[in-house]
Amino acid sequence: MKLIVTGATGLVAQEVLRQGLRNPAIQKIVAVARKPVTIPALEGGVDASKLRSVVVPDYDNYPPGVKEEFSGADACIWTVAITPTKSKDYPFAEVQRICQTSTLVGINAMREAGLGSPFRFIYMSGIAAERDQSKTPPMLPEYSLMRAIEWITDIKILQGETENRVLAFASEHKVAEGFEACVVKPGLITHDAASVARAEDLQRTMGIPNITVEEVAAAMLHQVIHGFEKEPLVNEDLVRIGRKALEDGL
Template sequence: MKLIIAGASGFVATEVIRQSLSMPSINSVIALARRPVSAPDNLAPGADTSKLQSAVVKDYDEYSEEVKKHFANADACIWSVAITPSKSKAFDFEVVRKVCQTNTIIGMKAMIEARGNSTTPFRFLYMSGVAAERDQTKTPTHMPQYSLMRGETETQVLALAKEYKDVEAAVAKPGLITGPGKYMVSIMATVLSWAGIVPNIGVAETAAAMLNQVENGFEKEPLMNDDLAKIGSEILNKAKE
């Protein structure tokens, strides 16, 4: 499988790359980012770094012919490009919308059109969040404008996939993602989860679940936090056996 990881320099994407380099079923990993991406640290024994190719873009709404060549014959993409809720407050909202929504659709179209006449489905997994709201008639209690925009993006991704007979799409909606070095996030995640406000999930489980779904097909849509945790835990536990 040839996998594109968009937003490849990010926290979750780095773990996706780390795990994918150890998966025999994945023969090519395209790390799409605005700066060169190299193999992460702490690779598992037997990881094959030769599978990793770095594709650099100026922004996620411009794709040169050189970058498009990386998309040829791609089988899947995990799209993790976004401005997170906490960081979004530092930007004008139209900038946030451009990064989270406009660039997602432009990037998805570029991949679909550049992959060529493949005989296998192209699976596009859009990484959103548990609070994103697709129903535009609702008013979420926390950051309503942001939540509705992310939910609208989910709908647009699914609608675009339906325009092509060989494209499948789903949305991953994790809660707070914890992991090594994310001490404050871990504390916050514990408190919010205990209070029943926001669930949490480990970065390793998140990555394992998303990789499983783009490789084997989407079990459901959307993939909520509990779904990702269940799938990811099963994959990681099986790897330890």
């Protein structure tokens, strides 16, 4: 399998790389980021020869050389986003560009490069994202609805439904090209003692579930390798799949 991982310097993507470079089912990983992904950052007995670092200064632009790297890929795990907490520090238009426009431009660039069939695309969203405009999410509603609602005016698309549009793109190209997509919706992702403490507090006070970075990475890798169990995959699905994959050493 040839796997594309975008946002490859991020927390979750780095764990995907660590596990993917150990997995014999994966022969090559194209690690896409705005800066080089270096081998020292991927410690832990990995097969570094499988890694190909591809730098894209802008996730909205893929030159021919980058598309050549995508050619023949069998899957992609897309992790590029601004988290809900950090989104408050950016103009909403910039959040929308990074979380929505970049995703749609990237998925189309991969298709144009020529892919394997089937091609499995995982879009990493979050538990708060809401596809149904009639519902108002309790936290950061503008951010959450951006991933779910599309408002079309005579001037421009004001908001996008990233999840829905990714799934629609896959549906459009499924029969002829074997394009498949799945949205994963984890809760709070833990990776150290501080994040575990915060997760326990949010679980207790707000009922927000959590998952370890190892579990979510293992679950996504399992799904692109073996096929999507369901869509979407919510936190409890990811925990179950991830723990089993880690136990099995896959």
